[in-house]
Structure formats: C-alpha cells, structure tokens
Amino acid sequence: MNSAILEHVNVTVSDPEKTADMLCDLFNWQIRWSGDSINGGRTIHVGAEGSYVALYSPKDAVGASGSSYENLGGLNHIAVVVKDLEDVESRVKTAGFSPVNHADYEPGRRFYFRDHDNIEYEVVAYDE
Numbered sequence: 001m002n003s004a005i006l007e008h009v010n011v012t013v014s015d016p017e018k019t020a021d022m023l024c025d026l027f028n029w030q031i032r033w034s035g036d037s038i039n040g041g042r043t044i045h046v047g048a049e050g051s052y053v054a055l056y057s058p059k060d061a062v063g064a065s066g067s068s069y070e071n072l073g074g075l076n077h078i079a080v081v082v083k084d085l086e087d088v089e090s091r092v093k094t095a096g097f098s099p100v101n102h103a104d105y106e107p108g109r110r111f112y113f114r115d116h117d118n119i120e121y122e123v124v125a126y127d128e
Contacts, residue, residue, distance in 0.1 A: 010054035
C-alpha cells in the first residue's frame with residue numbers, strides 16, 4: 001500500500017498577495033492558482049510542483065485570538081525543507097523577519113521565524 005502524500009495546507013492570512021510574494025521570494029516558489037473563494041474571500045495557492053500552501057483571506061477578517069500552541073485546532077507552524085539553510089536564513093533576514101531557535105539535530109539543522117501575520121515557519125535542511 002502506498003503512503004498518503006500531503007498536498008496542501010490552507011491558512012487564513014491578512015493579505016494573500018503579500019504572503020504569496022514573501023513565500024515566493026524566500027523559497028523560490030510560484031503562484032499555482034488564485035481566485036475568489038468561500039464566503040466572498042480570496043485564495044492564492046503558492047508552492048512547488050507537488051505541494052502548496054493555500055493562502056485564504058475572508059471578506060471580513062477577524063483578528064487572531066491567543067497562541068496557536070494553546071488553542072485546539074491551532075496551526076503551530078509550517079515546515080519547509082530547503083537545500084541551503086544559510087541562503088534562506090539570509091533571505092528571511094532581508095525580508096525583515098527574525099530567525100530564532102536554531103538547532104542541529106539528527107538528521108539536520110533548522111530555525112524558525114514568524115511572518116507579518118504571526119504565522120510560524122520552520123525551515124529545515126537535512127544532511128545528505
């Protein structure tokens with residue numbers, strides 16, 4: 001039996017275009033689709049060939065409530081695997097974000113950062 005493959009995650013953001021531009025710049029991703037979506041909102045799919053992040057913004061946005069790590073159903077972070085961790089960290093800093101929680105672990109290295117909507121990203125590079 002084949003394993004299931006994660007195709008996408010869908011997150012609510014304040015500005016899908018701004019977040020899509022950021023993700024394209026940081027990870028060399030591309031916009032796969034954009035258009036109107038549920039409840040009068042807008043969605044942009046951004047990612048690579050096999051997977052993507054759906055960036056949804058509702059017509060009438062509601063502010064965030066508390067820490068995702070303390071709310072059932074909260075999105076804690078989005079992890080992205082890269083080949084050159086230092087290059088991506090440099091891009092993250094240039095974009096105005098602060099990399100934190102650097103760690104070496106078996107079998108790789110990682111850091112985290114939060115974007116303009118306070119969404120946490122884990123960036124990881126695995127030893128080859």
